[in-house]
Every structure is written in structure tokens, then in C-alpha cells.
Amino acid sequence: MxxxxxxxxxxxxxxxxxxxxxxxxxxxxxxxxxxxxxxxxxxxxxxxxxxxxxxxxxxxxxxxxxxxxxxxxxxxxxxxxxxxxxxxxxxxxxxxxxxxxxxxxxxxxxxxxxxxxxxxxxxxxxxxxxxxxxxxxxxxxxxxxxxxxxxxxxxxxxxxxxxxxxxxxxxxxxxxxxxxxxxxxxxxxxxxxxxxxxxxxxxxxxxxxxxxxxxxxxxxxxxxxxxxxxxxxxxxxxxxxxxxxxxxxxxxxxxxxxxxxxxxxxxxxxxxxxxxxxxxxxxxxxxxxxxxxxxxxxxxxxxxxxxxxxxxxxxxxxxxxxxxxxxxxxxxxxxxxxxxxxxxxxxxxxxxxxxxxxxxxxxxxxxxxxxxxxxxxxxxxxxxxxxxxxxxxxxxxxxxxxxxxxxxxxxxxxxxxxxxxQNSKPQTFKIGDTPEDWVKALEHGNGWVRDKAQQMIVDAQVKTIVPQLRALLASGKGFSRLHALWALEGLHALTAADVLPLLEGNDKAFHRQVLSVLPSVLNESNVGELFPKIMEAGSSKETAPVAVFVLPAVAKFAPDQSIAVLNAIWHNFPNDKYVADAVISVLKDQEQVLLAEIKSWNPDTSLVIRRRLEKVLIDISNHRKARLDEALVREFPRGNLLFKTICQTCHGADGEGIQSLAPPLNHSEIVTGKKERLIAIVLYGLTGPVQVNGKVYKSPEINGDMPGIASNDEFSDADIAQLMSFLRNAWSNKAEKVSESDVQAVRKKYKGRQKSFTMEELK
Known part of the structure; x- marks a missing residue:
């Protein structure tokens, strides 16, 4: 007009x-x-x-x-x-x-x-x-x-x-x-x-x-x-x-x-x-x-x-x-x-x-x-x-x-x-053409240059520069020694003789890096030389977690010694959560055995290692019960597809949630409770703290907001009903199915709503 x-x-x-x-x-x-x-x-x-x-x-x-x-x-x-x-x-x-x-x-x-x-x-x-x-x-x-x-x-x-x-x-x-x-x-x-x-x-x-x-x-x-x-x-x-x-x-x-x-x-x-x-x-x-x-x-x-x-x-x-x-x-x-x-x-x-x-x-x-x-x-x-x-x-x-x-x-x-x-005129550093140039570039002040030089050495697999890398590893300054260490690892040329001197002294940060490379070095002929250094590292709180992490590599060649060191470490640090988790990380399918040993050693139920181990055992039990039923996937194909598209990447393929992102869907009273409440959350989103299976999840432990999909034209109400029926019966969940008319009823009830729900509102 x-x-x-x-x-x-x-x-x-x-x-x-x-x-x-x-x-x-x-x-x-x-x-x-x-x-x-x-x-x-x-x-x-x-x-x-x-x-x-x-x-x-x-x-x-x-x-x-x-x-x-x-x-x-x-x-x-x-x-x-x-x-x-x-x-x-x-x-x-x-x-x-x-x-x-x-x-x-x-x-x-x-x-x-x-x-x-x-x-x-x-x-x-x-x-x-x-x-x-x-x-x-x-x-x-x-x-x-x-x-x-x-x-x-x-x-x-x-x-x-x-x-x-x-x-x-x-x-x-x-x-x-x-x-x-x-x-x-x-x-x-x-x-x-x-x-x-x-x-x-x-x-x-x-x-x-x-x-x-x-x-x-x-x-x-x-x-x-x-x-x-x-x-x-x-x-x-x-x-x-x-x-x-x-x-x-x-x-x-x-x-x-x-x-x-x-x-x-x-x-x-x-x-x-x-x-x-x-x-x-x-x-x-x-x-x-x-x-x-x-x-x-x-x-x-x-x-x-x-x-x-x-x-x-x-x-x-x-x-x-x-x-x-x-x-x-x-x-x-x-x-x-x-x-x-x-x-x-x-x-x-x-x-x-x-x-x-x-x-x-x-x-x-x-x-x-x-x-x-x-x-x-x-x-x-x-x-x-x-x-x-x-x-x-x-x-x-x-x-x-x-x-x-x-x-x-x-x-x-x-x-x-x-x-x-301001007023600077930086120039791009171009790494030279020879392997010797690449070794020299490992000493450059720019982290990208050092990374790239190491990558070029490993990609080319030029073994002629191994002596120069060893010299840099022995006497290099700054972070060049770390790059030389991993370059040798990438060339499959790192030996126990290279590593042992690096574990002397008091530089615990450097020791953690050296310990980290050991799985690529350990073999039947050198495990006897390296084992005392791993045991020594396990006695220090600053290096104990890394010493535990590398024990599976030791166990391939010296299983008895590996178990002995592992036991010594968790006995020394039973209330250190980093050590506890490291110990659990190397004992796949042996968690019950470890729990029995802990109880025999000390009946204190508040020990950090015991509490964290019991949590893992609960997760194992839940996971065993939570295998997806193929019949459920066949019954709700669109629901399964939507789960993989919009839910799985935050809540996990097993529905158990992902650290820093989202809480579990499995064993969740929100998922299996009133279907109208779940529909409202899926359509309009959820914000703020949420309690699932007795635990309160909130930011920063998880993302504080879950977006809704009500305005997404890709998904029909029948699709959304399938998704929720799938979630309510997946893994260990068992609840009434959701129909298309159920979704439509909730849409009608909250017509015009944009705001996400809070758990308080939904109560």
C-alpha cells in the first residue's frame, strides 16, 4: 500500500x-x-x-x-x-x-x-x-x-x-x-x-x-x-x-x-x-x-x-x-x-x-x-x-x-x-624438503610447524633420521623432545634404551608422556627393564593413573607383575577417583573380582574405588538388560530412525546418556511415566535440572537445555508417536505406546507455545 x-x-x-x-x-x-x-x-x-x-x-x-x-x-x-x-x-x-x-x-x-x-x-x-x-x-x-x-x-x-x-x-x-x-x-x-x-x-x-x-x-x-x-x-x-x-x-x-x-x-x-x-x-x-x-x-x-x-x-x-x-x-x-x-x-x-x-x-x-x-x-x-x-x-x-x-x-x-x-609482518614457515629439515622443524617455536614436521616424518617412514631423532630426544629443549618421542613411535623405532633415561629425574609431566608411549614399546625382551620404572611411577600420585593405564601392555608379557603393581596402586590410593577409574579401565569383565578383593581388604563402604566400581557394575547390569529388541525396531522403524537422527548423539546408542550432553533415557521415569508429559517434552523441549532414576542432572554436568521438535515439518505426528513408543519400550523400558492422536491432543493443549518446559511445570 x-x-x-x-x-x-x-x-x-x-x-x-x-x-x-x-x-x-x-x-x-x-x-x-x-x-x-x-x-x-x-x-x-x-x-x-x-x-x-x-x-x-x-x-x-x-x-x-x-x-x-x-x-x-x-x-x-x-x-x-x-x-x-x-x-x-x-x-x-x-x-x-x-x-x-x-x-x-x-x-x-x-x-x-x-x-x-x-x-x-x-x-x-x-x-x-x-x-x-x-x-x-x-x-x-x-x-x-x-x-x-x-x-x-x-x-x-x-x-x-x-x-x-x-x-x-x-x-x-x-x-x-x-x-x-x-x-x-x-x-x-x-x-x-x-x-x-x-x-x-x-x-x-x-x-x-x-x-x-x-x-x-x-x-x-x-x-x-x-x-x-x-x-x-x-x-x-x-x-x-x-x-x-x-x-x-x-x-x-x-x-x-x-x-x-x-x-x-x-x-x-x-x-x-x-x-x-x-x-x-x-x-x-x-x-x-x-x-x-x-x-x-x-x-x-x-x-x-x-x-x-x-x-x-x-x-x-x-x-x-x-x-x-x-x-x-x-x-x-x-x-x-x-x-x-x-x-x-x-x-x-x-x-x-x-x-x-x-x-x-x-x-x-x-x-x-x-x-x-x-x-x-x-x-x-x-x-x-x-x-x-x-x-x-x-x-x-x-x-x-x-x-x-x-x-x-x-x-x-x-x-x-x-x-x-599490530605492526607485525609474520611470514609462513615452509618446512624444507629433506628429512633433516623435518627433524630441525621439531624445534620450531610454532606448534603447528612441530606437528606438521612430525607428521611428515611418520608419513614418509624414513628410518635414516632415527639417530637424529634419538639425539633430539636425549638433549632437546622444550616440546621438541615430545615430538621426537612420538616421531620415533610413529617410525616403530622407539626402544627401551630410548625410554629408560627419560624416566629419571623429577619432571612428572614429562614422565606422564613417556609412560603414555610405553604400549608401543613394551615386548617380551624389554618388559623386565621397563617394569621397575612403571612400578616406581605407580607409587607417585602425579603419575599413578598413567602407570595404571599402561598395565594392559605389561600384562601381555608379564601378567603376574602387572597384577601385583595394580593391586599395590589401588591399595595406596583407594580414595583417589582418578586412580580408581584408571584401575577399573584396565579390568574389563573383572569388575566383580576386584569388588570382592576390595571388600576383603577393607569393608569400608565409603571407599572411592568401591563406590565407583559399584556404579560400573550397576551400569553393566542395566546394559545387559537393555539390548534392543529387533522386533521393536521392526515395529517402529520410523521411531528407530528418528532416535538415531535426533536422540542417539546426545543420549547414547544404549540410552544411558552421554557425559556433558544429556541424561539417560533408559530407566528414566520421564520416558516411562505419563505419556502426555513425554510428548510435551519432545514437542517443546526441556530446560533446567532434571531428575532421572534418583539422580539430579543439571548444567554443567549435562547440557542444560533439550530442544523440542514441534515446529519441524520433517516429522509427522505419526513419526513422533513412533519415536516415543520406541523409547518407552527400548532397552529396559516398558510402558504404554503413544498414538498419533495422543501427540495431536498435546499439540492442541499447548497450541502456540514456544517456551520449553521445566520439570516444575510438568509436575
């Missing part, structure tokens, strides 16, 4: 009034309401900024500058990246992600792997080469030898590289991303110091040896993005938790599948999840809920934490060494955390009060992955788009936000930035 308000503007104003009302209902400081209105007016629209304009939208830590490395059309929707030995960027472009709020066309094969190169050394990529195209939602990549690992759900491929063109293609894992949706599938493909490749949102690890791919179980870790520190410990997060991580080398402690949780892994490193955006961020999935936004409509806590990186280069200065940077695309910012060690514990805190390392006023700035570069810069992958939430859990509220500010298009943008100190 000429001279009047358009429908879109009226819709926008309606949403604006709703948000003003929301802000008015929340506790407000002085001037909060005015601030809220002013901020909302200032950011009423989210225009697409050019790369140059986007740079002006950033507020960055003093003393640093941010530079554009690549932007559309050179790069589009970057989600993952790796550098090759020459500093070129290999980038996964997830072009097909969420073309609209319904996810229309996500199955179109338009994803690519591209190579970006800076040929003149000015810090900007000036060439683009398409290595692979016609991919569906590629999500992770890693260079291994003369090939590239590529994750394209559900498969993991290894593709040989021939002059920057794809060669022979090998299927590494047909079920790399089995189950889950785009937000809840494995990713990362981090080549860790221990020569294995680890993923976030996964309990598998991979390694190429003698031309064949190995796949093993490991601890389940994180959601999106994974990184390591200078000691090879892994760090990760989930969408609502700043930083999680391990205290010990990643290959340890996963021997016992009966044990659901091993202390020292998946630890909450930075419990503070507060965020400090510099613009209103109403475009978050649960922005309508009290406490999600503050009185200025800014995100209070993480809702999309991802892409962590441990900074490992002197370029930023000593205060930044070993800092953890975490991306938050929903709040358009990057957080800095300071980490410190105390024994084998890693503690972390946010670097600043009430501000961030980097924040933007541009709503389309979507940092999803962070990397340390071979030049010492911090690299930022920015999807640069309006929609960041996947359709599976997209709320009507967020759909309205997307519509109000026209966030659906464009779909062909993407940015890569690097952050460096």
Missing part, C-alpha cells in the same frame, strides 16, 4: 514489540530499557557487509589487528580447514547448509574442497583451485601422506593427491557419521601428537599404517571442533560449554567399554560460560526464554560454542601461550581463555571480565572454526550467513527473527581472517 507499512515491516514491528516486552519483564539495571530499545533500533536490519566493511565491524583486543585472508567468491561457506607443508589452505565448503529455514536442498551435491594459496606473501590468498566438487555437506578434512581424508556424511574417504588433483579413492569408514543431523555428526579429524586421528562428536580414532587404515575405540569427545596443546592433550566443547578437555594422553583409559566415564577425560576446563556480545543477539534459538538474553537483548551464555584452538606460538607474546580461543557464532564473537596446569589437572578461566577478545556488530559474522597457522596467526573461518541453526531444532521464534531481518540470503558468502599483533 503506497505510503503505508509493508507486511514485512509490520511483522518486524510485531516481533520488535514482543522483544521489548520480553526485555521489560526481565530484571533491568539503570537505563536498561532505553539501552534495549536503542540497540534494537540500531540493529533493526542485518545488511550484507563487504569484506572491507566487515573488518570495520570488529572490536578486537588492543594491540592486535584482523586481516582478510579470503572472501567470496574465493571461498564460500568455509567450515573446516587444514594447511599443507607450504602453508596453502585446504578448505571444506559446506555450501548446501540450510538454504532456507526448512533446509530445502541440503542434499544437493554442491559442496567442495578447495585449495587457497598466497603466492606473493602479502597474507591474502590470491589463487583458488577446486580439488573436489559435487560433495554433500563436507565437514572435515586432514592431509595424511600424499592424500586427503574427507568426511562426507556418512562416509570417511581417503583420496590420493596427484598434482592437486584427486587420485585413487579409498573408503576408510562407511559409518563415520552414522546417525545424527548436521549439528550432531563427527568432525575435526585432528592429527594428534600420538599419531592417531581424533574427531569431535565421536568415540573412534583412525591411523594409516603400512598402507592400511586402523580404526579403534576411544573416549567420546565434544561436538564441533577439536584441538591439542603442546603436550598432545585434547580439548573440545559442546554448544553450551566453553571448554572441555583431557588431563591425559588421548589414547589412554578407553579399554573398558563397561565403564561409561573415566575421570581425567571430558573434564570441564573452563566452567564460566558467560558471553559478552557487543550487539543485540535476539536471533538465537531460545531468545524468547527468560535468562537467555540479558536486558539489552544480548546472549548471556554460550549456545553455540565451537571450533576451539589452543594457541601455540610466541607471536602473540608469552601471556597468550597455551591460551584457548573459542568461537561463538550465535553471539558473533571469539572468546579467549587462560589455562594453567597443576599436577595433571588443567584449570581455565576467561581472560577478561565483561568483554571478549573479538566481537562484531555484524550479525552475519559466524566464526565456526579457529586454527593456528604456520605464520603464528590465529585464523578464523567465518561462514558469513544469516542462518546458523539447523532445521531439526529451529524454533518458530528464530524463524520469525530470520524472516524479520531477511537472514536467509545470500548463500554464496564466506570469509577467512587472520589475527596478528
Amino acid at each position: 503506497k505510503g503505508g507499512l509493508s507486511t514485512r515491516k509490520l511483522t518486524y514491528l510485531g516481533g520488535l514489540l514482543a522483544l521489548w516486552a520480553l526485555a521489560a519483564c526481565q530484571p533491568a539495571g539503570k537505563g536498561a530499557k532505553a539501552d534495549s530499545l536503542a540497540m534494537r533500533r540500531d540493529f533493526a536490519e542485518s545488511p550484507v557487509l563487504s569484506p572491507e566493511e566487515a573488518l570495520r565491524s570488529f572490536r578486537l583486543e588492543e594491540g592486535f589487528t584482523i586481516q582478510s585472508v579470503a572472501a567470496e567468491p574465493q571461498v564460500v561457506v568455509p567450515v573446516a580447514m587444514t594447511f599443507d607443508r607450504n602453508g596453502r589452505m585446504w578448505v571444506a565448503e559446506m555450501t548446501g547448509y540450510m538454504p532456507d529455514t526448512a533446509g530445502t536442498g541440503e542434499d544437493v551435491p554442491n559442496g567442495k574442497i578447495v585449495i587457497l594459496e598466497d603466492t606473493n606473501g602479502d597474507g591474502r590468498a590470491d589463487t583458488r583451485t577446486v580439488f573436489l566438487d559435487s560433495l554433500i555437506l563436507p565437514r572435515a578434512l586432514a592431509i595424511v601422506g600424499n592424500g586427503l581424508l574427507v568426511a562426507e556424511p556418512p562416509r570417511l574417504w581417503y583420496i590420493e593427491i596427484n598434482n592437486d588433483k584427486p587420485g585413487r579413492k579409498t573408503l576408510v569408514d562407511s559409518l563415520y557419521t552414522e546417525g545424527g543431523n548436521v549439528e550432531h555428526q563427527p568432525n575435526g579429524l585432528l592429527r594428534a601428537m600420538d599419531n592417531w586421528i581424533y574427531s569431535a562428536k565421536s568415540s573412534k580414532r583412525y591411523r594409516l599404517e603400512n598402507g592400511k587404515w586402523r580404526k579403534e575405540d576411544t573416549h567420546f569427545r565434544g561436538q564441533w571442533g577439536i584441538t591439542q596443546d603442546n603436550e598432545g592433550r585434547l580439548f573440545y566443547n559442546n554448544n553450551s560449554e566453553n571448554l572441555l578437555g583431557d588431563y591425559f594422553s588421548p589414547g589412554l583409559g578407553s579399554n573398558n567399554p563397561n565403564q561409561r566415564r573415566v575421570e581425567g577425560f571430558n573434564e570441564n576446563i573452563v566452567p564460566d560460560n558467560r558471553t559478552w556480545p557487543i550487539r543485540p543477539t535476539p536471533g538465537v534459538n531460545r531468545g524468547y526464554m527468560k535468562g537467555v538474553l540479558d536486558d539489552s537483548l544480548r546472549l548471556v551464555n554460550f549456545t553455540a560454542a565451537c571450533g576451539p584452538v589452543i594457541y601455540r606460538d610466541p607471536l602473540f607474546g608469552t601471556a597468550f601461550l597455551n591460551n584457548a580461543f573459542v568461537a561463538e557464532p550465535s553471539a558473533n564473537l571469539i572468546k579467549r581463555n587462560i589455562l594453567s596446569d597443576s599436577g595433571y589437572f588443567v584449570n581455565g578461566k576467561q581472560a577478561y571480565a565483561s568483554r571478549e577478545f573479538l566481537a562484531s556488530t555484524d550479525e552475519r559474522f559466524r566464526p565456526v572454526n579457529l586454527y593456528l597457522g604456520p605464520d603464528g596467526a590465529l585464523y578464523v573461518l567465518d561462514m558469513y550467513r544469516g542462518i546458523i541453526q539447523h532445521k531439526t531444532y529451529l524454533t518458530p521464534y528464530l524463524k520469525n527473527e530470520i524472516g524479520m531481518r531477511g537472514l536467509t540470503n545470500p548463500l554464496n558468502c564466506g570469509r577467512i581472517y587472520r589475527i596478528i599483533p
Whole structure:
């Protein structure tokens, strides 16, 4: 209507009034309401900024500058990246992600792997080469030898590289991303110091040896993005938790599948999840809920934490060494955390009060992955788009936000930035061509360079440099000795003679690393030499857990000695939960025997090792009763499929829950109780503490919120009824089935509801 308000503007104003009302209902400081209105007016629209304009939208830590490395059309929707030995960027472009709020066309094969190169050394990529195209939602990549690992759900491929063109293609894992949706599938493909490749949102690890791919179980870790520190410990997060991580080398402690949780892994490193955006961020999935936004409509806590990186280069200065940077695309910012060690514990805190390392006023700035570069810069992958939430859990509220500010298009943008100190001119370090150059690079100050040099040594399997590696191992400085240690392990050249001198002295942190490599060294001829050192390590609280973790390798050649050391350790530390869990981790299917021994030794029921062992035995009993009935899968095929797609990745395939993510569905009174209550939770979500089987689960032990699927058009009410009937009768559960009409009745009762339920409401 000429001279009047358009429908879109009226819709926008309606949403604006709703948000003003929301802000008015929340506790407000002085001037909060005015601030809220002013901020909302200032950011009423989210225009697409050019790369140059986007740079002006950033507020960055003093003393640093941010530079554009690549932007559309050179790069589009970057989600993952790796550098090759020459500093070129290999980038996964997830072009097909969420073309609209319904996810229309996500199955179109338009994803690519591209190579970006800076040929003149000015810090900007000036060439683009398409290595692979016609991919569906590629999500992770890693260079291994003369090939590239590529994750394209559900498969993991290894593709040989021939002059920057794809060669022979090998299927590494047909079920790399089995189950889950785009937000809840494995990713990362981090080549860790221990020569294995680890993923976030996964309990598998991979390694190429003698031309064949190995796949093993490991601890389940994180959601999106994974990184390591200078000691090879892994760090990760989930969408609502700043930083999680391990205290010990990643290959340890996963021997016992009966044990659901091993202390020292998946630890909450930075419990503070507060965020400090510099613009209103109403475009978050649960922005309508009290406490999600503050009185200025800014995100209070993480809702999309991802892409962590441990900074490992002197370029930023000593205060930044070993800092953890975490991306938050929903709040358009990057957080800095300071980490410190105390024994084998890693503690972390946010670097600043009430501000961030980097924040933007541009709503389309979507940092999803962070990397340390071979030049010492911090690299930022920015999807640069309006929609960041996947359709599976997209709320009507967020759909309205997307519509109000026209966030659906464009779909062909993407940015890569690097952050460096002001007035610095860092140069990419290019590792030389000879094996001797690679050994020398293990002493470089940049963690990426050291990692890459080690990988090149292991990939090439050049045994002629073993003497140089041994010399570095014996007399090297800093972290070069650790890289030499694991490089020798990767060459299958590490011997007891190399290791024994390393276990002298009082450097317990170094001893833990040396102990971690022993499973690759121990054999029948050297176990007698190494055994006394393992026994000695078991007598110290700082090394006892790692000494226990390696005992299965000892048991292959000296079973009696292994049992003797194990018994001595748990007798010495019966109330240390890290030692207790380590002991349980090496006694698969011998838990009852250990419990009998503990009771005979000391009848005290409060002993930590006894209590933790009894919990494992309960889990074993539950698991034995909880095997899925194939008849149930046949009766509810859609329910089983929906479980794998939207439930399994947080609640576990066995329904027993996953640490840091979600509580159990098995033996859950919420699942088997009143079906109307379960329907309401599945449709509209659940927030806050929840009690399951006598235990209260709350953040940060689990993710504090479970999203609902009421607004997802993919799932019919008949599908949702099948899902709940499946859950109510899976594993050890037994309850009345749910019908389509039951679901419809609950929808009718709560028509128009967006807000998640709390357990108090549902009572």
C-alpha cells in the first residue's frame, strides 16, 4: 500500500514489540530499557557487509589487528580447514547448509574442497583451485601422506593427491557419521601428537599404517571442533560449554567399554560460560526464554560454542601461550581463555571480565572454526550467513527473527581472517624438503610447524633420521623432545634404551608422556627393564593413573607383575577417583573380582574405588538388560530412525546418556511415566535440572537445555508417536505406546507455545 507499512515491516514491528516486552519483564539495571530499545533500533536490519566493511565491524583486543585472508567468491561457506607443508589452505565448503529455514536442498551435491594459496606473501590468498566438487555437506578434512581424508556424511574417504588433483579413492569408514543431523555428526579429524586421528562428536580414532587404515575405540569427545596443546592433550566443547578437555594422553583409559566415564577425560576446563556480545543477539534459538538474553537483548551464555584452538606460538607474546580461543557464532564473537596446569589437572578461566577478545556488530559474522597457522596467526573461518541453526531444532521464534531481518540470503558468502599483533609482518614457515629439515622443524617455536614436521616424518617412514631423532630426544629443549618421542613411535623405532633415561629425574609431566608411549614399546625382551620404572611411577600420585593405564601392555608379557603393581596402586590410593577409574579401565569383565578383593581388604563402604566400581557394575547390569529388541525396531522403524537422527548423539546408542550432553533415557521415569508429559517434552523441549532414576542432572554436568521438535515439518505426528513408543519400550523400558492422536491432543493443549518446559511445570 503506497505510503503505508509493508507486511514485512509490520511483522518486524510485531516481533520488535514482543522483544521489548520480553526485555521489560526481565530484571533491568539503570537505563536498561532505553539501552534495549536503542540497540534494537540500531540493529533493526542485518545488511550484507563487504569484506572491507566487515573488518570495520570488529572490536578486537588492543594491540592486535584482523586481516582478510579470503572472501567470496574465493571461498564460500568455509567450515573446516587444514594447511599443507607450504602453508596453502585446504578448505571444506559446506555450501548446501540450510538454504532456507526448512533446509530445502541440503542434499544437493554442491559442496567442495578447495585449495587457497598466497603466492606473493602479502597474507591474502590470491589463487583458488577446486580439488573436489559435487560433495554433500563436507565437514572435515586432514592431509595424511600424499592424500586427503574427507568426511562426507556418512562416509570417511581417503583420496590420493596427484598434482592437486584427486587420485585413487579409498573408503576408510562407511559409518563415520552414522546417525545424527548436521549439528550432531563427527568432525575435526585432528592429527594428534600420538599419531592417531581424533574427531569431535565421536568415540573412534583412525591411523594409516603400512598402507592400511586402523580404526579403534576411544573416549567420546565434544561436538564441533577439536584441538591439542603442546603436550598432545585434547580439548573440545559442546554448544553450551566453553571448554572441555583431557588431563591425559588421548589414547589412554578407553579399554573398558563397561565403564561409561573415566575421570581425567571430558573434564570441564573452563566452567564460566558467560558471553559478552557487543550487539543485540535476539536471533538465537531460545531468545524468547527468560535468562537467555540479558536486558539489552544480548546472549548471556554460550549456545553455540565451537571450533576451539589452543594457541601455540610466541607471536602473540608469552601471556597468550597455551591460551584457548573459542568461537561463538550465535553471539558473533571469539572468546579467549587462560589455562594453567597443576599436577595433571588443567584449570581455565576467561581472560577478561565483561568483554571478549573479538566481537562484531555484524550479525552475519559466524566464526565456526579457529586454527593456528604456520605464520603464528590465529585464523578464523567465518561462514558469513544469516542462518546458523539447523532445521531439526529451529524454533518458530528464530524463524520469525530470520524472516524479520531477511537472514536467509545470500548463500554464496564466506570469509577467512587472520589475527596478528599490530605492526607485525609474520611470514609462513615452509618446512624444507629433506628429512633433516623435518627433524630441525621439531624445534620450531610454532606448534603447528612441530606437528606438521612430525607428521611428515611418520608419513614418509624414513628410518635414516632415527639417530637424529634419538639425539633430539636425549638433549632437546622444550616440546621438541615430545615430538621426537612420538616421531620415533610413529617410525616403530622407539626402544627401551630410548625410554629408560627419560624416566629419571623429577619432571612428572614429562614422565606422564613417556609412560603414555610405553604400549608401543613394551615386548617380551624389554618388559623386565621397563617394569621397575612403571612400578616406581605407580607409587607417585602425579603419575599413578598413567602407570595404571599402561598395565594392559605389561600384562601381555608379564601378567603376574602387572597384577601385583595394580593391586599395590589401588591399595595406596583407594580414595583417589582418578586412580580408581584408571584401575577399573584396565579390568574389563573383572569388575566383580576386584569388588570382592576390595571388600576383603577393607569393608569400608565409603571407599572411592568401591563406590565407583559399584556404579560400573550397576551400569553393566542395566546394559545387559537393555539390548534392543529387533522386533521393536521392526515395529517402529520410523521411531528407530528418528532416535538415531535426533536422540542417539546426545543420549547414547544404549540410552544411558552421554557425559556433558544429556541424561539417560533408559530407566528414566520421564520416558516411562505419563505419556502426555513425554510428548510435551519432545514437542517443546526441556530446560533446567532434571531428575532421572534418583539422580539430579543439571548444567554443567549435562547440557542444560533439550530442544523440542514441534515446529519441524520433517516429522509427522505419526513419526513422533513412533519415536516415543520406541523409547518407552527400548532397552529396559516398558510402558504404554503413544498414538498419533495422543501427540495431536498435546499439540492442541499447548497450541502456540514456544517456551520449553521445566520439570516444575510438568509436575
